[in-house]
Amino acid sequence: MSPLAPRPRATSFTRMVEYVLPQHANIGSTVFGGQIMAWVDLCAAICAQRHSGHPCVTAFVDDLLFKRPVRVGQVVRLQAQVVATFRTSMEIEVDVTGEDTVTGEVWPTVEARVVFVAMDESRKPTPVPPLLLETDADRAGQAAAEQRRQARLAKR
Numbered sequence: 001m002s003p004l005a006p007r008p009r010a011t012s013f014t015r016m017v018e019y020v021l022p023q024h025a026n027i028g029s030t031v032f033g034g035q036i037m038a039w040v041d042l043c044a045a046i047c048a049q050r051h052s053g054h055p056c057v058t059a060f061v062d063d064l065l066f067k068r069p070v071r072v073g074q075v076v077r078l079q080a081q082v083v084a085t086f087r088t089s090m091e092i093e094v095d096v097t098g099e100d101t102v103t104g105e106v107w108p109t110v111e112a113r114v115v116f117v118a119m120d121e122s123r124k125p126t127p128v129p130p131l132l133l134e135t136d137a138d139r140a141g142q143a144a145a146e147q148r149r150q151a152r153l154a155k156r
């Protein structure tokens, strides 16, 4: 079987914007942490599927730190990119920021890392194209992800 051609990060870069409505919020009128986690998972899944060309399942979510809340009427912006690829799995980084569209203020909310596994037609893990590593920063990102991968697999 011929090896899969490397794919540049830009081909799978994914953006989502969500307007925080009352149904997304707790009694303090700030967005539920679980709602942000769901949006992170969705944004990362789209990114993983764009990169791999396969349906993907979530295998692991790293610790999440919620730095500052987002309130009803404000906006949650998400950006997902592939940081590293392995054989059938990919590490996706999602940056989440809050935005007040009235004042123009933007603030960091969460930075998340999620591992997805690509699945074939029989729902078995299937190889993913490698990420094209174009810069020293890309190569350092892949190397750092290799270390995080060892720590995740040790928890199985």
Ligand SMILES: CC(C)(COP(=O)(O)OP(=O)(O)OC[C@H]1O[C@@H](n2cnc3c(N)ncnc32)[C@H](O)[C@@H]1OP(=O)(O)O)[C@@H](O)C(=O)NCCC(=O)NCCS
Binding pocket: 056, 057, 058, 059, 060, 086, 087, 088, 089, 090, 115, 117, 125, 152, 153, 156
């Ligand atoms: C994730 C899953 C497919 C792994 O299946 P498995 O039988 O362990 O398959 P393998 O051992 O061949 O592993 C497949 C890949 O998953 C990776 N993986 C498995 N467990 C992992 C973990 N805890 N953290 C990170 N990667 C993991 C493996 O490293 C491997 O990747 P690689 O090929 O790049 O090395 C399986 O555990 C599963 O289906 N889990 C449920 C997924 C789910 O329901 N998600 C929520 C809804 S989408």
